[in-house]
Amino acid sequence: MTATVSVTTRSRTQMQDITGPVQQAVSETGVGDGLCVVYVPHTTSGITINEGADPAVCTDIIAKLNQLVPANDGYGHMEGNADSHIKSSLMGSSVTILVENGRLVLGTWQKVFFCEFDGPRSRKVYVKVVAERG
């Protein structure tokens, strides 16, 4: 009852629209109404919901995060990805989306974005749907 969505990223920091595969996973559960949780099991990536129409929105989000949390800033964690961990906690490890009639209930402009902060890498995302009433 938990689906896994694979994500392949191409840059160190990148937001990738995964709305399609998440909807696919929801459809396969057969659940009509409930909650969908999209969960990232990594500590140097995150997940968020934002506008998908203009790619500049994602570019702006990434640029601002890079400005507030630069890759090099005297961190104690010596693996070169301390900033990635911090960005991960700022965006969060999961999003929760309502499901009705088997469809994600997203706003007109909303898409689900996997946020890569230490790529490029092969990543995965878990999708689980819990029915509203058993």
Added chain:
Amino acid sequence: MTATVSVTTRSRTQMQDITGPVQQAVSETGVGDGLCVVYVPHTTSGITINEGADPAVCTDIIAKLNQLVPANDGYGHMEGNADSHIKSSLMGSSVTILVENGRLVLGTWQKVFFCEFDGPRSRKVYVKVVAERG
């Protein structure tokens, strides 16, 4: 089984306490124990839980977000609300609250706040309650 709460904001950036209408929506579902998800279908607003007793707390949150993510900062998104999108992802698109005996389980000082980042506007928030055991 999903309720819609309407929110009318009066400023470009503003936090509005919606705890009352959210509790009302929860009560109307008749669910005793479970989870309540409050979801914002917009990409230039967010939602958070914080202190409701002193209005200065919300003023401070908004001021800090405006300082870290100014309205004008050389963004690529040209609609004048790039900062609103970034703030939306920093606050998040939903909060999840426990429900017991039909009541939101909030801490003493906690209130649920709709966060407007590109107002004034007419907005809506979805409220769904999933029962603990069907």
Added chain:
Amino acid sequence: MTATVSVTTRSRTQMQDITGPVQQAVSETGVGDGLCVVYVPHTTSGITINEGADPAVCTDIIAKLNQLVPANDGYGHMEGNADSHIKSSLMGSSVTILVENGRLVLGTWQKVFFCEFDGPRSRKVYVKVVAERG
């Protein structure tokens, strides 16, 4: 069906690994598959999921939050913890984790951290598990 985990913090800002007690609470519910919500009922603390192997990761997160949101910064809230409230909203008041076969589904490096922003204090965290299908 809601467990309470007690947390005692020793510093003003501190991240404390509570993965063990959260798993214990999940085990005691007897739920095999579903969602676990870990909820903080305080407005000057938060919760996040991040790396637990190198303590420097948490130190870096705390240091960056303290840099972006200093303890003193001309805030309007006069209780000396305006920054704590802001940090609370940046980290968030809950995390949601998948549960399978009675176990939290965490990534290899993931741990659940209570984030103290106005300690030292005695705190509590609520843990609720909702079954996937009643």
